[in-house]
Amino acid sequence: MPTEFSARVLANRALAPGLFVLELADCEPLVGCLPGQFVMVRGEWGRDPLLPRAFSLLSARHGKCELLIKALGRGSRLLERSAVGATLQLLGPLGRPFPVPRAERRDFLIAGGVGLAPLLWHAEEAVRAGAKVELFYGARQEAELVLRERIEATGCRVQFTTEDGSFGRPGRVTAALQARLDEEHPTLLTCGPNAMMRAVVEIARARNLACFVSVEGEMACGIGACLGCAVQSAPGAARAYHYACIDGPVFDALQVVLP
Ligand SMILES: Cc1cc2nc3c(=O)[nH]c(=O)nc-3n(C[C@H](O)[C@H](O)[C@H](O)COP(=O)(O)OP(=O)(O)OC[C@H]3O[C@@H](n4cnc5c(N)ncnc54)[C@H](O)[C@@H]3O)c2cc1C
């Protein structure tokens, strides 16, 4: 059941220009939530911006949580300036998670940009559960490939890619995935830019692989009230739209048409 609560900023760690991790305390309402779920966040900044912003959880353990944030517009830039000790208003946990890791399943995780957040947490949980998992993490350039030490500390097999070739395998993350799929038949879990996820879904279709996508479009309420997060249902579905905040953000790729 989502709860509205106040959380305290324990740390605000800059990772690269415009990319940062907020570590928050007093997050007991998030106990038991899972990778892929998200929170709506608002600072004590008056009426502008009025609406909270949605962020996937990078972790939620022992009454603390972490968010990996890219400063894009007004709300996320204000969050980037959060001081240690500041209070944020959170609503969560929200949404449906990625499938829980299972020892009998092999998961390939394909992350682009801040889409890393739920998939890094999934990787950590999968390794802890003894499940087989590999991470493919792509960005335009090396500076945007954040949290590399923490990724490597998971012990799972990792393929980094950059489009400009400044780190890891040069080119797109989907090319690295394709090359590896010649050897394996995993379930694909993906989060990142829509263009990247559409390419992952195409690969999954062509190879008849199960695939789950996390749709991180615009959200105003997070609880199914505003109907602003509609995602087109796949042809033949009983309903024309699914709502990313309550039916997702994680969907079986067969359920929806990515924007
Ligand atoms: C489930 C989910 C998970 C996400 N996880 C992450 C993450 O882990 N890290 C990350 O960096 N980003 C994440 N995002 C994206 C993040 O929510 C946006 O980058 C953030 O909202 C941008 O806010 P802004 O104020 O900086 O930008 P702006 O461009 O100023 O605001 C855009 C946002 O404002 C809201 N909004 C403003 N006006 C309206 C309106 N009239 N109607 C509806 N919505 C409105 C929407 O939430 C929209 O997303 C996630 C999004 C979703 C939906």
Ligand code: FES
């Ligand atoms: S964000 Fe309001 S209905 Fe989904």
